[in-house]
Amino acid sequence: MTDLQALIRQGEGERLEFKKKTTHPTRISRTLASLANTHGGRVLVGVDDDGRIVGVRDTEEEMYVLREAAEHYVEPPLRLGFKEVEEDGRTVLIVTVQESSQKPHRAQVAPGDWRGYVRVRDESVQTSSLTEKVLERSEPTFEKIPLNKEELAVLEYLRKNPRITLAQYMKLLNLGQRRAYRTLIKLTLHGYIRHHDKEQEPYYTL
DSSP states (O other), rough: OOHHHHHHHOOOOOEEEEEEEOOOOHHHHHHHHHHTTTTTTEEEEEETSSSSSSSSSSSHHHHHHHHHHHHHHSSSSOEEEEEEEEETEEEEEEEOOOOOOSSSOOEEEETTTEEEEEEETTTTEEEHHHHHHHHSSSSSSSSSOOHHHHHHHHHHHHHHHOOOOOHHHHHHTTTHHHHHHHHHHHHHHHTSSEEHHHHHSSSEOO
């Protein structure tokens, strides 16, 4: 098995995204910003969502769109790494995005509309203002703290489930709203979990 096949077999996740092709800088800019804001990662261009290698027709064109996205549609701009890999007569472009020391990065989704994204499992999820404040601390103001049973229960739940809401946490531990909310915000501020408020009901992820 080649290195590329081994990489594809891992499947899409927090550090890996498959793209058939890059159609427009605004589309790919969200993915690039989310990887830089989280733990970094790679985008495989020329690979279908199901992991099938379809290849790219013109690597120069793909690199041009990606550079445009990283330099003009992500703020602060990003520097990308590129590697071309041949597999069964098809070319796959491996794009590397390093975790950034200039967080948070925002992606332009429309003229004048810049939004922050982080990587949650295999998705680029829009950040809340609270998460952006946490990202802004290159060195967290708060140290990691010892956690009690109620706090550990949140992390244990999120290791098995993609997200948790305030209502789910209240039900999980039979807690009142104020106490449950304070626990979730405390965990967010200390960098254990992330807060997302762009959907109808806010939720939390690892």
